[in-house]
Amino acid sequence: MERRERADAARNRQAILRAAEELLRGNPPEQVSVERVAAAAGVGKGTVFHRFGSRVGLMQELMAERARALEEEVRQGPPPLGPGAPPAERLVAFLDAALVMATRNAGLIAAHEHARLTNRNGSRLENPIYLFWHGHVSALIAEARPDVDAGLIAHVLLGTLHTEPISTLLRAGESPRVAAVLADLVHGLLRS
Amino acid sequence: MERRERADAARNRQAILRAAEELLRGNPPEQVSVERVAAAAGVGKGTVFHRFGSRVGLMQELMAERARALEEEVRQGPPPLGPGAPPAERLVAFLDAALVMATRNAGLIAAHEHARLTNRNGSRLENPIYLFWHGHVSALIAEARPDVDAGLIAHVLLGTLHTEPISTLLRAGESPRVAAVLADLVHGLLRS
């Protein structure tokens, strides 16, 4: 049933992803157009759309690549990130990790947000990475405090990572401050 | 020094603002282009840019119009919104009011965000309304708990209003849930 991706196609997919990465490292995200990515990858614009469907799809794929390791650690790594530790501890550990990730990929996140808003393209809830993160945070909160609105609180906590004045701080190296505040929030909430 | 705005200019300014309002009420925000606003107002596109400088400027003016009443109440209205009540109470009252406002103006906020991201235009910190809100929230937190990172917490709380999965809930009539969570967060934080 499953036909494998052709060799040249796979090569181009990689070239495109690496070119996008490179451009996002050196330019403000709204200047990294699909056309520029294609040019930098030595590929036609049509190819990029063929492979990734849309600008959002391209950005999502990049995010997925980087999120995979963290997801693995959460699912089956050692505590406190992986299973085993008490939920409050796991939650703080996860938020810390997510924060590091958001800091390192601030440009990419901004570009993804930009792409999402520009067209009538989907809610954040259609991004599988966000869904996984939200599910995880949500479950940990519910485990510690079954009486609160865990899903909504998870949105608030995760929203922080995407919010503009805060992502600016992250890029400026202030992530410890943000981590401290998030930990405060979590402790304030989870203490019955 | 101050030359008053010409009568026809003032009339057009109003026409443009009202037309934008109307379009935002009935269309997804990214479809409300400056050109369509101009057409609906019976005015040339150039005029809109002349009056408001940019798409962001137009949206900002609309937000300012609506935020003015709340600002007045906060500055000199009766408690708990205005001065006089204990800070935790004022804070919850303000967040409630801001939430109502964000709910009613969800389309406008989204359009403003969209405009901000599309061009290399400014941080949220350049929006005077955000600055006022942040200053207010920040001061209340600092008053109740001088030992915490009030400015950053204020960003987290206010960020909630702009965050996508949450603003979707607001539009769906779930604002009481959001209000409850915010109140929880505030109480969890401000209780030493």
Next chain:
DNA sequence: GACAAAGTGGACCGCTGGTCCATATATTAA
């Protein structure tokens, strides 16, 4: 080596925010 399936690239489309400036209009002073 032949044939079908998959991949490719760049011209093209509709649309955007923003600029420009010759022209029209309101205001003020005479």
Next chain:
DNA sequence: TTAATATATGGACCAGCGGTCCACTTTGTC
């Protein structure tokens, strides 16, 4: 009322965007 001046106006125009399309090339299979 008129003349002079500052201001406002509108729409053609621009560069750029995300996305589509399809004649053509490349790859994998038997």
